[in-house]
Amino acid sequence: MNQTLKFTDIIAVGFTLFAFFLGAGNIIFPPLAGQLAGDHLLPAMFGFLLTAVGLPLMTIIAIAVSGGSWEHLTRDLPKRISVVMAVLIFVIIGPAFAAPRTGLVAYEMAVKPFFTQPTQLYLTVFSIVFFAVAMFLSWSQGKLIDAIGKFLTPVLVLGLLILGLAVFIDPQGEILAAHAQYLTEPLTKGFLEGYNTMDTLGALMFGMLMVDTLRCRGITEPKATTNYLIKAALIAASGLAFVYVSLFYLGATSSAVASGADNGGTVLSIYVQSLFGPYGQFALSLIVLLACLTTSIGLISSCSDYFSSLTSIPYKAWVIIVGVVCAVVANVGLAQLIALSVPVLYALYPVAIVLVLLTFLRSKLPNPQASYRVALSVSFIFSLLDALKAAGINVPAFEHIPLFDIGMGWALPSAIAIVVMFFVGGAKQSAQKQAKAL
Structure with a gap:
């Protein structure tokens, strides 16, 4: 064809x-x-x-x-x-x-x-x-x-x-x-x-x-x-x-x-x-x-x-x-619809961003399954906090999170989670490679 x-x-x-x-x-x-x-x-x-x-x-x-x-x-x-x-x-x-x-x-x-x-x-x-x-x-x-x-x-x-x-x-x-x-x-x-x-x-x-x-x-x-x-x-x-x-x-x-x-x-x-x-x-x-x-x-x-x-x-x-x-x-009505959508976007957008990023990193990750589950869970939890703030709900206990004040409290925890996952499963994979070499 x-x-x-x-x-x-x-x-x-x-x-x-x-x-x-x-x-x-x-x-x-x-x-x-x-x-x-x-x-x-x-x-x-x-x-x-x-x-x-x-x-x-x-x-x-x-x-x-x-x-x-x-x-x-x-x-x-x-x-x-x-x-x-x-x-x-x-x-x-x-x-x-x-x-x-x-x-x-x-x-x-x-x-x-x-x-x-x-x-x-x-x-x-x-x-x-x-x-x-x-x-x-x-x-x-x-x-x-x-x-x-x-x-x-x-x-x-x-x-x-x-x-x-x-x-x-x-x-x-x-x-x-x-x-x-x-x-x-x-x-x-x-x-x-x-x-x-x-x-x-x-x-x-x-x-x-x-x-x-x-x-x-x-x-x-x-x-x-x-x-x-x-x-x-x-x-x-x-x-x-x-x-x-x-x-x-x-x-x-x-x-x-x-x-x-x-x-x-x-x-x-x-x-x-x-x-x-x-x-x-x-x-x-x-x-x-x-x-x-x-x-x-x-x-x-x-x-x-x-x-x-x-x-x-x-x-x-x-x-x-x-x-x-x-x-x-x-x-x-337009104004009401936009107001309702903002907190939802703050909650879901970071998850979509991390998902796309993981797609490009997948071949480098020692344990893709664990990496996806951990990184996406972390991004979702912290993006929910950003969404609460965007909705006008006061969450003072989390104001110490870096970038939280500008609506990006999810960014650093998500980045840390991805970096950590580069070391999860690495030892097992290395042992498998050594076994194959023998």
């Missing part, structure tokens, strides 16, 4: 993955972060790129080199723990938070500005229509590349390219002084802000979805699958990096036109209208609708694919279930 793709198909796969990633959080968080970072733009942006581009890229590569599935990625964990982790991630990145957020951001930025007095009914109707379209385009997995990579994404990329270039050619203001935590810890704040994109968690889903998509294109051999998945990840990462750099710079130069804005969506909307005039909102609406729609398609497809593999309920039935739940949750 032919195990090669045409150049145009490789680009389409990369564009599809880029479109899956580029959704609500990718658009609304960088502008406000850029505005608050001000003259500390570069370290803040670098920190954001680490978690919003670097980690998703590493995650896709980890899935590729580990065998292209969640089972391969977590093969050193107990089966039940692996399933529970997967279900939690799929629920959070799917119907609980990320997928409904795509509909909410699409409504807030692309539809709501055109109404003088929008009511809750407007959001309800839009949610139904938006997720009905997403379900329709998620119906056939094999056609995802054709529907998204070859049609929707090129339009999205063109719009983002025009916006990105316009921001650098005609900035709407000067870069002012940094604010809040960006003044003292811009790199760390940017790193943590990248959690909000949920892209590392999303990469765990999208990587497996892209493996299935490649199989539908005739790519079944592990080596070829790994090769094309890595190429797609590099294309997607390059696109994300361009978007984030543009939106950060947009935010940093927005104080003159959008001072006092309380969210990145408002900053972006006002800035675009300042750049392009009254027709700017139409262009922004198109970009936001496409970005949010393509991401919702990827999220619904990934969740449905995974849950259908766990249950006797078929894929298409799960598409309907997940889509309907997303439409219902979307009516909670």
Whole structure:
């Protein structure tokens, strides 16, 4: 069987993955972060790129080199723990938070500005229509590349390219002084802000979805699958990096036109209208609708694919279930949904980071099974403490933990656990090598 793709198909796969990633959080968080970072733009942006581009890229590569599935990625964990982790991630990145957020951001930025007095009914109707379209385009997995990579994404990329270039050619203001935590810890704040994109968690889903998509294109051999998945990840990462750099710079130069804005969506909307005039909102609406729609398609497809593999309920039935739940949750409201998601992300993101790191270190670990279980347990315990703090719960007994004050109390204990595990099982392995030598 032919195990090669045409150049145009490789680009389409990369564009599809880029479109899956580029959704609500990718658009609304960088502008406000850029505005608050001000003259500390570069370290803040670098920190954001680490978690919003670097980690998703590493995650896709980890899935590729580990065998292209969640089972391969977590093969050193107990089966039940692996399933529970997967279900939690799929629920959070799917119907609980990320997928409904795509509909909410699409409504807030692309539809709501055109109404003088929008009511809750407007959001309800839009949610139904938006997720009905997403379900329709998620119906056939094999056609995802054709529907998204070859049609929707090129339009999205063109719009983002025009916006990105316009921001650098005609900035709407000067870069002012940094604010809040960006003044003292811009790199760390940017790193943590990248959690909000949920892209590392999303990469765990999208990587497996892209493996299935490649199989539908005739790519079944592990080596070829790994090769094309890595190429797609590099294309997607390059696109994300361009978007984030543009939106950060947009935010940093927005104080003159959008001072006092309380969210990145408002900053972006006002800035675009300042750049392009009254027709700017139409262009922004198109970009936001496409970005949010393509991401919702990827999220619904990934969740449905995974849950259908766990249950006797078929894929298409799960598409309907997940889509309907997303439409219902979307009516909670954007501010409330974001507030609810932050502690959850503080609890799960570190676990995902450590899992990806262990994937690259696995061949060097004397006892991979013990290493995975210990390191992931440590990261989860300490990330729960960070999550409690993010939720506003006071935990003074743990304030002495290094980096706990900036929301990264998990980092040092996790690093220590991984280093310690390099020495666990080493003596046994050495004895086995000596026995073989004799």
